[in-house]
Amino acid sequence: MLKHSFRMAVAISLIAVSLVGCGSKTSDNATGSSNPTSSDKKEQVTLKFFHWYNDDQDKWNDVYKAFQDKYPNIKIESVTAGDNNSQEYLKKLDLAAASGDQIDLMMFSAPQYYAQRAAINMLEPLDEYIAKDGYKVADEYYSDPVINGKTYALPAKKSTFFVMLNKNHLDEAGLTVPKDWTWDEYLDYAKKLTKSDGANKRYGTYFHTWSNYSSLAQLAQMDDYFLLKSDGKTLNVETPLMKKSLEIRHQAEFVDKSATPFAEVISQKLNYRPQYFSEKASMIVTGDYMIPEAGGTDKVPATFTTVFAPYPKVNKEDPMSTLNNADLMSVYSKSKHKEEAYQFIRWYTTEGIQLQGKYIPSYKKADIATVIDNQLATAKNPEMVDKESLMYVMQNQIPQNFSVPPSYYDQADQEFTKEMDLFLLGKEDADTALKNAAAKIQKIVDSNGK
Incomplete structure (x- = not known):
C-alpha cells in the first residue's frame, strides 16, 4: 500500500488499449x-x-x-x-x-x-x-x-509485520520484551522510551510516510483491512478501527510527543532504517524483510541488540494477528x-x-527456523539479533486472511493518503479527514461502475 503516482494510471490505460483483445x-x-x-x-x-x-x-x-x-x-x-x-x-x-x-x-x-x-x-x-x-x-x-x-x-x-525494539533502550527504561500487547500499551512504551536531550531527542517510535501507518489498528485485522471491503465496493474508511488508528498517531505525535513528528519526517525526508539504526527511535513497526538488516550490513553494522514483539492488538481479547502481504x-x-x-x-x-x-x-x-538461520547467516552482526523473541513472534502471530483489492484500489489509496497527510500536519481533525477521504473514495468506486 505504498504511494503511487498518477502517471501509473495513465500508463495502465495506455497498456489496456494496446492489449485489448489480446487476452490469455x-x-x-x-x-x-x-x-x-x-x-x-x-x-x-x-x-x-x-x-x-x-x-x-x-x-x-x-x-x-x-x-x-x-x-x-x-x-x-x-x-x-x-x-x-x-x-x-x-x-x-x-x-x-x-x-x-x-x-x-x-x-x-x-x-x-x-x-x-x-x-x-x-x-x-x-x-x-x-x-x-x-x-x-x-x-x-x-x-x-x-x-x-x-x-x-x-x-x-510472506511479508508479515511486527515490532523491532532496541534492547538497550528497553533495559534502560526498565521495560520487558512484550509478548502480547495492545496499541495503548505500545503508546505507553513509546512514551517511556522517549528521551529528551535538547536537539538530540530520542523518540520512542517512528512511523513512516506510507498510508498503512495511518490505518494501524485496522491494518492487521483478519478480514476487511483494506479501505474497501472484500466486495470491492463497500467503503471501509469511517470505521471505529480507522478512528482508533488516527487516535494512535495523534496521541504519539501531538500529545505524548513520543513519535518523530510527521512534519519533520517529510521536510527532512527521513526514513525508518537510519532512524532506528542510528538510535533516534527506539522501536518501529515494520516487516519481516528487516530481519537480516537487524543483524547489520556492511553499510550499517548493528551496534545494539534488536528484540522483537508481536504486532499490537486493539483489544486484549483479539487474536494475535498480523499483516499477510x-x-x-x-x-x-x-x-x-x-x-x-x-x-x-x-x-x-x-x-x-x-x-x-x-x-x-x-x-x-x-522450515521457518532454517530460513531464519539462513537469513542471519548473511548478516554482518548476527549476534545482535535476539533469536528467541524473533522465533516467538514468527511462530505465534496469525497471518490475516489474504485478499486482493480491486484494480482501482491504488487511486483510493492515493486519495486516502492526501487526507491523512493533512490530518498528520494538524490541518484537519480525525473525523474530517476520514469523512473527506470516504467521499473521494466513493467517487472512485462510482466512476469504476462497481
Whole structure:
C-alpha cells in the first residue's frame, strides 16, 4: 500500500488499449497442448524475468544458478534496475509491455498492482498448471491471490509485520520484551522510551510516510483491512478501527510527543532504517524483510541488540494477528514459454526461496527456523539479533486472511493518503479527514461502475 503516482494510471490505460483483445489463450497455450514442452524436448529456453531486486545483494544469482542446475534447458535472464525500487520498476514493466518487448515472468510487491494488470489481460491464468500439478493454492501457501475465480500468480515471500525494539533502550527504561500487547500499551512504551536531550531527542517510535501507518489498528485485522471491503465496493474508511488508528498517531505525535513528528519526517525526508539504526527511535513497526538488516550490513553494522514483539492488538481479547502481504509472481500472457515460466515460479515459491535465505516464504511447508538461520547467516552482526523473541513472534502471530483489492484500489489509496497527510500536519481533525477521504473514495468506486 505504498504511494503511487498518477502517471501509473495513465500508463495502465495506455497498456489496456494496446492489449485489448489480446487476452490469455489458455485453450491453446496454458498447458502447452499445441506445442510439446521444451522440458520434454530439452530445447534451450531463455526466460526474461522482470523485477526490482538487486541480484547480488538479494542473492537472486544463487537462485538462478540453482534452478538452472536442476533445469539446464531453462535459462533465467534477469531484467532489473537492481535498486529495490518497486514503484519505478512498475513503470519499466509497463513500458516494456507497451513496446512489445519479451517478458516471461514478473513480480508485484502489492496485490493492487497485480490486480491492475490482471484486469487488462496482462497475466496468464495459472489454474490449468496448478490443477495438473495436483494442489490447491490455499493449502500450499498463506496467500491465495485468486481474482474472480482465477489465479494469476503464486505468492513468493510472506511479508508479515511486527515490532523491532532496541534492547538497550528497553533495559534502560526498565521495560520487558512484550509478548502480547495492545496499541495503548505500545503508546505507553513509546512514551517511556522517549528521551529528551535538547536537539538530540530520542523518540520512542517512528512511523513512516506510507498510508498503512495511518490505518494501524485496522491494518492487521483478519478480514476487511483494506479501505474497501472484500466486495470491492463497500467503503471501509469511517470505521471505529480507522478512528482508533488516527487516535494512535495523534496521541504519539501531538500529545505524548513520543513519535518523530510527521512534519519533520517529510521536510527532512527521513526514513525508518537510519532512524532506528542510528538510535533516534527506539522501536518501529515494520516487516519481516528487516530481519537480516537487524543483524547489520556492511553499510550499517548493528551496534545494539534488536528484540522483537508481536504486532499490537486493539483489544486484549483479539487474536494475535498480523499483516499477510506477499510478493506475487506471474506469467506474462504473451510469453512464448508459459509452461517453463510457470515451472520457475512454482520451483522458486517452494524450493528456491528457501535456499535463497533472504525472505520468509509464503509456502506453508517451509522450515521457518532454517530460513531464519539462513537469513542471519548473511548478516554482518548476527549476534545482535535476539533469536528467541524473533522465533516467538514468527511462530505465534496469525497471518490475516489474504485478499486482493480491486484494480482501482491504488487511486483510493492515493486519495486516502492526501487526507491523512493533512490530518498528520494538524490541518484537519480525525473525523474530517476520514469523512473527506470516504467521499473521494466513493467517487472512485462510482466512476469504476462497481
